[in-house]
Amino acid sequence: MIEKTVVELASALSTGSVSSVELTRAFIDRITTIDTQLNAYITVDEQEALKQAKEADEARARGAHSPFLGVPIAHKDLFCTQGTKTTCGSKMLQNFVSPYDATVVARLKDSGAVTLGKTNCDEFAMGSSNENSFFGPAYNPWGKNRVPGGSSGGSASAVAADLCAIATGTDTGGSIRQPASFCGVTGLKPTYGRVSRWGMVAYASSLDVGGPLAKTAHDAAVMLNAIAGHDPKDSTSVAVSTEDYTQSLDAPLTNLRIGLPRQYFSQDLDPRVAAIIQETARNLENLGATLVDIDLEKSTLSLPAYYVIAPAEASTNLSRYDGVRYGYRCEDPLDLEDMYTRSRTEGFGNEVKRRIMIGTYALSAGYYDAYYKKAQRIRRLIKQDFSKAFENVDAILSPTSPFTAFELGAKKDPVSMYLEDIYTLGVNLAGIPGISIPAGFINGLPIGAQLVASDFREGLLLNIAHQYQQNSDWHKQKPSMPMGV
Amino acid sequence: MTWETVIGLEVHVQLSTKSKLFSGSDITFGAEPNTQANIFDLALPGTLPVFNESVLKMAVKFGLAIDAQINKKSVFDRKNYFYPDLPKGYQVSQLDYPTVGPGSLEIKLENGLEKTININRAHIEEDAGKSLHEDYQGMSGIDLNRAGTPLLEIVSEPDLRSAEEAVSYLKKLHTVIRYLDISDAIMAEGSMRCDANISVRKTGETELGTRTEIKNINSFRFVERAINHEARRQIELIEDGSSIAQETRLYDSELDETRPMRSKEIANDYRYFPEPDLLPVIIDDAYIDAVRDELPELPEEKKQRFISQLKLSEYDASVLVANREIADFFEKVAIATKDSKAAANWVSQDMMGLLNKNNCSILETTISVERLSKLILRIKDGTISGKIAKSVFDLMVSDSSNVDAIIKEKGLEQVSDTNVIDRLVDEVIAANPSQVEQYRAGKEQVIGFLVGQCMQRSKGKANPSQVNSLLKEKLS
Incomplete structure (x- = not known):
């Protein structure tokens, strides 16, 4: 039962062939035996999960219905959950218990979901391998000693290994899509502002967006239905009305034009990856879509622009972790200065400190125009680049990541790690939606295809992904667990 | 330098x-x-x-x-x-x-x-x-x-x-x-x-x-x-x-x-x-237009209106509009008494003196718009003299009871009884023969002294204009 999709579980729960308590128990048992190998979870709250499952079963007995009623899910540990720890993968918040629920968490609760626990991630979502977690790396179920990607590595790993039915993630530069690619699951990054950021701990406010990591596009649509929509608590959440994202899943792909950016298929791209994405393109063509070669001329500028804007915002977003009101405080500070310096030096990991320093530098007097302002100009150019492309095509297809999951410790130099996200960063800078779907395997490791569309066309992306999944079985492949010793 | x-x-x-x-x-x-x-x-x-x-x-x-x-x-x-x-x-x-x-x-x-x-x-x-x-x-x-x-x-x-x-x-x-x-x-x-x-x-x-x-x-x-x-x-x-x-x-x-x-x-x-x-x-x-429509009358506009509509002097108007509560207080008293000049004097002198002394706002004293208006009306209807009114005002600061009750209780009503004033004038004429002499010799300003004597004897309560005319009548 635990291998089933949310849609299947919801149906099984509604027909009474399984109870939420049984299902929750099964997932907890699975976590207990498997997660020692994956470290996908930072916190599992068995008591709370079983309590919520019992309540879901009771509600159903009273006649309640909702898409997630009794379905066990997991949240990236960047979403605040009332009463359980929210660590953000950091020593800084090792013992932080939020007094409130994030809007995403609250909406899924309202939809009946049972929360199994909180998944591992790179510290404050900064990383592409989940190696930057204070709680140790999460592992990829597809290969021994392989990273699950990041920063939502724990969520991707947990979904791939059936440690939950579906999980939330956050995506600032690819943090949902790249781990989805590495772990062979479906990951949707909605349009910026489509999902409330209230209670989703900020990394880079103008880029961050929450979304699902799921077993299928259909499941992702079900979760988006639950979490999307305007939230008065988040001023940047948009008032554009939502739709039922499951409604358009079955639309045929005829009359759709899908663009393949020449710049993304340069000679530098691993030919095995290129071959898989071209195969995906042909499959979509067979389903009725028209393929078009397009240009995204500014795409090479995404990486430098991102690594100015994101650290700049992060450097001030993380100023609140000062040891004064909550979170880590150093032992026996000599004075205020010492308390600040040591609390932050000891409480943050290296990558977080690196980005705080980069961001602080980029915003400094005398450098602001050369870095931050210029990066914002580039950001507008990238947005225009995409807008121009979307005059001609409905969606853009590319690899999600240039690589499959690498081994832990393989990327020691930060810049080579940053290159992980070259296909995903531009999408965040433009604010548009993107999805990664399983598209094949290289040496037994999954690789994802990324589809991107213009603002608020999540419905179209889910439609294409669903049609693809109706005609392929990459997303149905399961890693064998537990992994061999 | x-x-x-x-x-x-x-x-x-x-x-x-x-x-x-x-x-x-x-x-x-x-x-x-x-x-x-x-x-x-x-x-x-x-x-x-x-x-x-x-x-x-x-x-x-x-x-x-x-x-x-x-x-x-x-x-x-x-x-x-x-x-x-x-x-x-x-x-x-x-x-x-x-x-x-x-x-x-x-x-x-x-x-x-x-x-x-x-x-x-x-x-x-x-x-x-x-x-x-x-x-x-x-x-x-x-x-x-x-x-x-x-x-x-x-x-x-x-x-x-x-x-x-x-x-x-x-x-x-x-x-x-x-x-x-x-x-x-x-x-x-x-x-x-x-x-x-x-x-x-x-x-x-x-x-x-x-x-x-x-x-x-x-x-x-x-x-x-x-x-x-x-x-x-x-x-x-x-x-x-x-x-x-x-x-x-x-x-x-x-x-x-x-x-x-x-x-x-x-x-x-x-x-x-x-x-x-x-x-x-x-x-x-x-x-912006909607906010503009909600703007209250601003000090400068209010000042101009006080000058043109309530006939205040430039100086009085400036003093009164410097504080919105004081301006509003004044305007209400002026309307209640139909005497903007008296209202301006009482507010800018007596009330503001009181505020300075107590370092408080005009809304925090015992003297409300109603009480001050009543006081001014009692001057206008001849119940008390302007001078006595100052004493009544001082009493009103510490005694929040009805203005008329204070006047009555302290016996401060103006005396306009012709018999009483007649007696008073006779007494003063008898007690000041040399001043009476001077007046009759043509030094008319001595009348002020004699009126003053009458007021003093009556503890300020005699109606001064009655005293004045009666004196003149008796000495002519």
């Missing part, structure tokens, strides 16, 4: 909204520490700001009142620095796109002339909390009740040339803000705060000298003293051949001196950048 002092003021006004700038927390002065701080005010992870739009309206109101450019797009920025009473590690303010652009205020100088003081901008920002250094033995307490309360920072151009001008500008600003009812603007409570940028130069020079910024000035009197002290300090330094360091200084009202702030108290690079958690605020002409 003569010196000129050049002053620009940055005035922070705490806007009197019900809740904070970006969180729903209540704002009440004097609440228990940290009882008015919610999860956003505490900067808990994941919390986000939501702009309180009533603040925008107040800022636009102020802008319209000083004839300023109202910017249709305003943008919030983060001003980054670490301090324990700044929970987020940044203050949200407006740098490049303030809501209110250039405007001006007219102030009155001591020589009676008017002077225009240009205002560079007024921007919206959030206040910090308070650090409490006493009472915690080597530690500091943090009170976040004030954190996130909305401020309007009003930045003048360096157009002020003396401490007196600075105080006059501040008082005018205070009047406008109170008229708009956008802030209590009480310096002692910190709801109006003032930083002064001060430099000096030789008279006739056009270049500005190096300025210092004086912080922490919390009364009109201290503004005057701090500026005078700082200008003197700078002049002495220059005359001694030294130069002025551009720095931030604190005014110490107990020692009446300024001293440099510790370098740790000043962050030198605030790393401003647009606040990504908030969208730019966009308004249109319709919004």
Whole structure:
């Protein structure tokens, strides 16, 4: 039962062939035996999960219905959950218990979901391998000693290994899509502002967006239905009305034009990856879509622009972790200065400190125009680049990541790690939606295809992904667990 | 050699909204520490700001009142620095796109002339909390009740040339803000705060000298003293051949001196950048027009109306409109008594004297509009004389009972009984034969003395005009 999709579980729960308590128990048992190998979870709250499952079963007995009623899910540990720890993968918040629920968490609760626990991630979502977690790396179920990607590595790993039915993630530069690619699951990054950021701990406010990591596009649509929509608590959440994202899943792909950016298929791209994405393109063509070669001329500028804007915002977003009101405080500070310096030096990991320093530098007097302002100009150019492309095509297809999951410790130099996200960063800078779907395997490791569309066309992306999944079985492949010793 | 002092003021006004700038927390002065701080005010992870739009309206109101450019797009920025009473590690303010652009205020100088003081901008920002250094033995307490309360920072151009001008500008600003009812603007409570940028130069020079910024000035009197002290300090330094360091200084009202702030108290690079958690605020002409329609009558308009409609003198009108509550009080008394001149005299002299003595607002005394109006009406209907009315007023301050009851209880009614006055006049004529002689010899001004004697004998209660005419009659 635990291998089933949310849609299947919801149906099984509604027909009474399984109870939420049984299902929750099964997932907890699975976590207990498997997660020692994956470290996908930072916190599992068995008591709370079983309590919520019992309540879901009771509600159903009273006649309640909702898409997630009794379905066990997991949240990236960047979403605040009332009463359980929210660590953000950091020593800084090792013992932080939020007094409130994030809007995403609250909406899924309202939809009946049972929360199994909180998944591992790179510290404050900064990383592409989940190696930057204070709680140790999460592992990829597809290969021994392989990273699950990041920063939502724990969520991707947990979904791939059936440690939950579906999980939330956050995506600032690819943090949902790249781990989805590495772990062979479906990951949707909605349009910026489509999902409330209230209670989703900020990394880079103008880029961050929450979304699902799921077993299928259909499941992702079900979760988006639950979490999307305007939230008065988040001023940047948009008032554009939502739709039922499951409604358009079955639309045929005829009359759709899908663009393949020449710049993304340069000679530098691993030919095995290129071959898989071209195969995906042909499959979509067979389903009725028209393929078009397009240009995204500014795409090479995404990486430098991102690594100015994101650290700049992060450097001030993380100023609140000062040891004064909550979170880590150093032992026996000599004075205020010492308390600040040591609390932050000891409480943050290296990558977080690196980005705080980069961001602080980029915003400094005398450098602001050369870095931050210029990066914002580039950001507008990238947005225009995409807008121009979307005059001609409905969606853009590319690899999600240039690589499959690498081994832990393989990327020691930060810049080579940053290159992980070259296909995903531009999408965040433009604010548009993107999805990664399983598209094949290289040496037994999954690789994802990324589809991107213009603002608020999540419905179209889910439609294409669903049609693809109706005609392929990459997303149905399961890693064998537990992994061999 | 003569010196000129050049002053620009940055005035922070705490806007009197019900809740904070970006969180729903209540704002009440004097609440228990940290009882008015919610999860956003505490900067808990994941919390986000939501702009309180009533603040925008107040800022636009102020802008319209000083004839300023109202910017249709305003943008919030983060001003980054670490301090324990700044929970987020940044203050949200407006740098490049303030809501209110250039405007001006007219102030009155001591020589009676008017002077225009240009205002560079007024921007919206959030206040910090308070650090409490006493009472915690080597530690500091943090009170976040004030954190996130909305401020309007009003930045003048360096157009002020003396401490007196600075105080006059501040008082005018205070009047406008109170008229708009956008802030209590009480310096002692910190709801109006003032930083002064001060430099000096030789008279006739056009270049500005190096300025210092004086912080922490919390009364009109201290503004005057701090500026005078700082200008003197700078002049002495220059005359001694030294130069002025551009720095931030604190005014110490107990020692009446300024001293440099510790370098740790000043962050030198605030790393401003647009606040990504908030969208730019966009308004249109319709919004501005709607706010304009809600503007109350402003001091200058009110003054002109008092002069033309209520026939007040320029001086009386100026005095009365300086404070909105006093102006309103006066106007109500004028209407109730149908005697604006009497109302103006009583309010500007007796009432304002009382307010100065008790250091309170016109709404806090025992003399209500109704009681003062009654008193004036009793003069007009002849029940008491104007002179007796002064004593009744004094009694009314401590005795809140009915005005007529006070007059009656103390036996202060004017005596108009012809028999009584007749007897009184006879007595005075008999007791003052030499003055009577002088009067009859043609020294008419002696009549005043004789009237005075009658009034004295009657303890002020005799009707003076009756006394006057009866005396004249009997002596003719």
